Amino acid sequence: MAIAQTRTLTINEEYGQKFAASGALYERARGVIAGGITHDSRAFSPFPIYVDRAEGARKWDADGTELLDYWVGHGSLLLGHNHPAVSEAVAEQLRRGTHYGACHELEIRWAELVHALVPSAEKVRFTMSGTEATMLALRDARAYTGKDVVLRFQGNFHGWHDYAMVGYQPPFETPTSAGVPASVGDTMVIARPNDIDHVRELLDAGDVAAVILEPNGGGWGAIPINPEFLEQLRGLTAERGVVLIFDEVITGFRFSPGGAQQYYGVTPDLTTLAKIVAGGLPGGAVVGKAEIMELQQFSGDPDRDRFGRVLQQGTYNANPLSSAAGVACLTQVATGKPHEWANRLGERLRNGMNDVLQRRGVPGLVYGETSTFQIVLGDWIHEAIRTSDVAALGQGKRSAAMVRKAMLLEGIDLMRNGGFTTLAHTDQDIDRTVEAFDRVVTRLQREGSA
Numbered sequence: 001m002a003i004a005q006t007r008t009l010t011i012n013e014e015y016g017q018k019f020a021a022s023g024a025l026y027e028r029a030r031g032v033i034a035g036g037i038t039h040d041s042r043a044f045s046p047f048p049i050y051v052d053r054a055e056g057a058r059k060w061d062a063d064g065t066e067l068l069d070y071w072v073g074h075g076s077l078l079l080g081h082n083h084p085a086v087s088e089a090v091a092e093q094l095r096r097g098t099h100y101g102a103c104h105e106l107e108i109r110w111a112e113l114v115h116a117l118v119p120s121a122e123k124v125r126f127t128m129s130g131t132e133a134t135m136l137a138l139r140d141a142r143a144y145t146g147k148d149v150v151l152r153f154q155g156n157f158h159g160w161h162d163y164a165m166v167g168y169q170p171p172f173e174t175p176t177s178a179g180v181p182a183s184v185g186d187t188m189v190i191a192r193p194n195d196i197d198h199v200r201e202l203l204d205a206g207d208v209a210a211v212i213l214e215p216n217g218g219g220w221g222a223i224p225i226n227p228e229f230l231e232q233l234r235g236l237t238a239e240r241g242v243v244l245i246f247d248e249v250i251t252g253f254r255f256s257p258g259g260a261q262q263y264y265g266v267t268p269d270l271t272t273l274a275k276i277v278a279g280g281l282p283g284g285a286v287v288g289k290a291e292i293m294e295l296q297q298f299s300g301d302p303d304r305d306r307f308g309r310v311l312q313q314g315t316y317n318a319n320p321l322s323s324a325a326g327v328a329c330l331t332q333v334a335t336g337k338p339h340e341w342a343n344r345l346g347e348r349l350r351n352g353m354n355d356v357l358q359r360r361g362v363p364g365l366v367y368g369e370t371s372t373f374q375i376v377l378g379d380w381i382h383e384a385i386r387t388s389d390v391a392a393l394g395q396g397k398r399s400a401a402m403v404r405k406a407m408l409l410e411g412i413d414l415m416r417n418g419g420f421t422t423l424a425h426t427d428q429d430i431d432r433t434v435e436a437f438d439r440v441v442t443r444l445q446r447e448g449s450a
């Protein structure tokens, strides 16, 4: 017979016990995988959760524990795990071949859907990830304008290539990763979000090719955007002949069928997409003005093709499996139904959690738009949002690990300090999450972490 427990376990102790199989897998992983993980944002102390299978809004970990999922493929699964339309399309394509080393009709159908849905998408070019998409968009913009410098915003995330590493985390002038040549930093200027005067000042000072930003605000909205700022940015860049790039890797097909640009009514010159565009399989895209995108076209003039053309390759670009998943997913997206559902649940979740904070007298805020939510505890959050204090907001995000851990003990997986609602979540899931959050907040207060 088990010895009766004489005291309640702490969050950390209970985590170690409840997810023991994940702990064992992590030990194994550390023997062969650098750092034990395959994506930096999966780093978690004392070990990350290992998942065995998923369905709808749920996934099951290595111990067989059911988890209600708000991480949902890093935001790529607007329809939830294994949506039948996507799964069947992929299964069907699997039988027909995974890689033809050739052009195929599905890639055209996929591009036609993207073109029909996204306002800025006069032309489309597929990549394999969001990182590749922002890398290509910067190259397109630099080639188009003949200028090197790109203006970006503090705390915005644009993937992990060298150019994206300058300006992501404070101190913003120092690349967030080691191994980035100092000369890369010379081609990036960093602006404060929501501050059009600062942008104007930086545009005045240099020969800027492009302005890139997450249109809902850095860190998928952790630093909320002022929609008026988007309009001002559009006006200013158009006036100066600077290419405006919306990084819609998160917001694309989520904020609306046409993404954040349709949601806010501001059309950029170029847009980067990934995640939902490929229905949860690997994939991304750069879309935008034909006259910019056509720099990628072979003209037949050897001089122009050698010196004036933008090169892009990639073995798996628009591979048949990703194309099949993309077509199936975007066909659902085009109806607008997934958004209606997921947005309503997102609002219910944010309201429910904020009610909990108020009722329990815990300072903090659960915020976000459409089907996104971010949880921050502490009364500093209101001032940080008001002043777009990127350093404080980034810190708040990183210090949310205890909320995530305590929610995992309730059988709920967040993406760091928040997540995404999907077509697969239900009202009951939201009720259950709000009830769990109530217990978590109480527990964090008791353990001195809230």
Ligand SMILES: Cc1ncc(COP(=O)(O)O)c(C=O)c1O
Pocket (backbone or CB within 6 Å): 074, 128, 129, 130, 131, 132, 134, 157, 158, 159, 160, 214, 220, 247, 248, 249, 250, 274, 275, 284
């Ligand atoms: C706004 C934004 N841009 C770019 C990326 C990079 O995309 P990927 O992880 O597909 O390389 C991400 C990833 O989360 C993102 O959120």
